[in-house]
Each structure stands twice: as structure tokens, then as C-alpha cells.
Amino acid sequence: MTETAPMATSARTRETALLEQRTPPRHATTPPPPKGSLLGGLLRTARPKQWVKNVLVVAAPAAAGQLFSQHAVTQLVLVFALFTACAAAVYLINDARDAEADRAHPTKRRRPVAAGQVPVPVAYAVGGALGILAPATAAWLVSPAVAALLTAYLAMQLAYCVSLKHVLVVDLVVVTTGFLMRAMVGGLALGIPLSRWFLITTGFGALFMVSAKRYSEAVQMAGKAGATRALLTEYTTGYLRFVWQLAAGVAVLGYCLWALEEGGVPHTSVLPWRQLSMVAFILAVLRYAVFADRGTAGEPEDVVLHDRALALIALVWIAMYALAVANW
Structure with a gap:
């Protein structure tokens, strides 16, 4: 018995040494050198x-x-x-x-x-x-x-x-x-x-994307500690959802009124491109809202660049508006 105990202790010591070699030291989490x-x-x-x-x-x-x-x-x-x-x-x-x-x-x-x-x-x-x-x-x-x-x-x-x-x-x-x-x-x-409609559309369009981003962050951080923004623990996902839905609605309304107002000016273009651009604008908002609703609208530029359908809709809208401005 007296010989078995030291042998067991020695075995445990070797196992501990092996574990220490395999386990990275705690100081590995310190900031890397510049x-x-x-x-x-x-x-x-x-x-x-x-x-x-x-x-x-x-x-x-x-x-x-x-x-x-x-x-x-x-x-x-x-x-x-x-x-x-x-x-x-x-x-x-x-x-x-x-x-x-x-x-x-x-x-x-x-x-x-x-x-x-x-x-x-x-x-x-x-x-x-x-x-x-x-x-x-x-x-x-x-x-x-x-x-x-x-x-x-x-x-x-x-x-x-x-x-x-x-x-x-x-x-x-x-x-x-x-x-x-x-x-x-x-x-x-x-x-x-x-134009007042330009300011309304731009302002509420920006609020739509900002609140959708906050909503996505809140959804992804739900139940987790260490939110990247302190206020995420103060907002509820229901409130942020309300904000981005309200902002999206006002942005669409503002754009439609803007397009209809400008479209009243006499033009010689083949089609009423300015009014038709409302369709592309609404489709873009609806498509972006899909990502907002999923909680994956983290960065607006990433959403636009990585979703082909949204990028295509955006290009169609730009083309329509360009034709309207050029009066073609």
C-alpha cells in the first residue's frame, strides 16, 4: 500500500503535466502586441x-x-x-x-x-x-x-x-x-x-436601416451576456420592431408623394419613369424588411452587397430614376 500511493501520485502528476502542455495559458487572452x-x-x-x-x-x-x-x-x-x-x-x-x-x-x-x-x-x-x-x-x-x-x-x-x-x-x-x-x-x-419630400424620405429611410440594425443586434444578443451596445439591454425587440416598421412606412409614403409631385411636371419621356420608380423603391424596402424581420440586417452595406435580388432591385430603381431625371 505504501508503494502504490506514491506510484498513483506520480501518475497523476504526469497527467497534470500533459494537460498543462495541451491547455493554452491564461495569459494567451491578453491583447496581442501591436x-x-x-x-x-x-x-x-x-x-x-x-x-x-x-x-x-x-x-x-x-x-x-x-x-x-x-x-x-x-x-x-x-x-x-x-x-x-x-x-x-x-x-x-x-x-x-x-x-x-x-x-x-x-x-x-x-x-x-x-x-x-x-x-x-x-x-x-x-x-x-x-x-x-x-x-x-x-x-x-x-x-x-x-x-x-x-x-x-x-x-x-x-x-x-x-x-x-x-x-x-x-x-x-x-x-x-x-x-x-x-x-x-x-x-x-x-x-x-x-425638397421636403427628399428630406422626409432620406431621414426616415435612414431611421429604418438604423433601427433595423439595432433590432438585429438585439435579436442576436438575446439571452447572451456582454452586449456590444449598452442600450441593447434597455430596448425591447418589440419596440425596435415598431420603430423600423413605422420608419419604413413613412419613407415609402414620402417617396411616393415626392415621385407624384415631381411627376406632375410636363415631360416628353416615353414612360412616366419617376412614378414607375415607386414600384422599385417599395420592392427594395420590402426586400430589406425580410432581413430586418429575421434579425440579420446588421450592416446595411453588407445586406445590399450580399443579396443579389436587393442589389438588382436597387439597380433597376437607379436606372428608372436616371431616366426620369434625363427626361427620356
């Missing part, structure tokens, strides 16, 4: 994938049929770059402010600022510089109205980062307003009057 250059880290923090949202700057000029002159193209490219700079400034300041909290998050800890690739003071400095230079450049090269809108966008987004993202309903309004500002800035840059 990799890449400082410039690359700054670019990643600016979220290049999100720049596609800034294409909305062409919305008002396209709706007014003033998109293809050399002056319009130059101004819109400049406005796109300035709006991208403002958005990058917000991302940099937000990540610098949340660096400590992001390091404790399983995914956000890999962000360049949280991982140490971009020092916090550098993120603040570059973000602040972009936030000052973009409106100043707009005032110099575009118009005071565009500079004022960019300044308002920066103020609103920074307030969102600090406190407004924790306020029910207000967070939805702020994100929606950001999309609406993108759609308005192109018209301001070219001096195009903005």
Missing part, C-alpha cells in the same frame, strides 16, 4: 469600410439631375473627402477615449488604439487636427453652409460618444441625423434647394 506601422494603425482606426456611407453626399445632386458637370464632380469629391475626414476624427477621438474599456472587450481590444499600435495622445491629436481642418477647408474651398454642417456633425457625434449614446431614443435620432447630414451636404455644396 503590429504594423503607426500610419497603418491610424488608417484602420479611421474605419475605411465605413467610408461607403459617405457616398450619400451625391444623393441631392443626383435627385436634382446636377451630377455630371465638372464643377459638380469636383465639389462632390472634395465634400466626400471632408466628410470622411470628419468621421475619421470622431472615430479617433472615440477610440482614444474608450481605450481602457476596449482592452477588456474580446473584440475591441484588437483596435489599434486599444492594442497600443496608436498611442492615445496621438489619436487625440490626429482626431483633433482633422476635426479642425475639415470645416476650415470647407469654408475656404466649398461654402460657409457646408462648413457649418460639418461643424454641427462633429459636435453632435462627439456628444454622442460622450453621453448621447447612453440615452434611449436619442441615440437612434443622432445616428439617423448623421445619415441625413450626409445626404444634405451635397445639395448645400452645389446650392441645390432640398
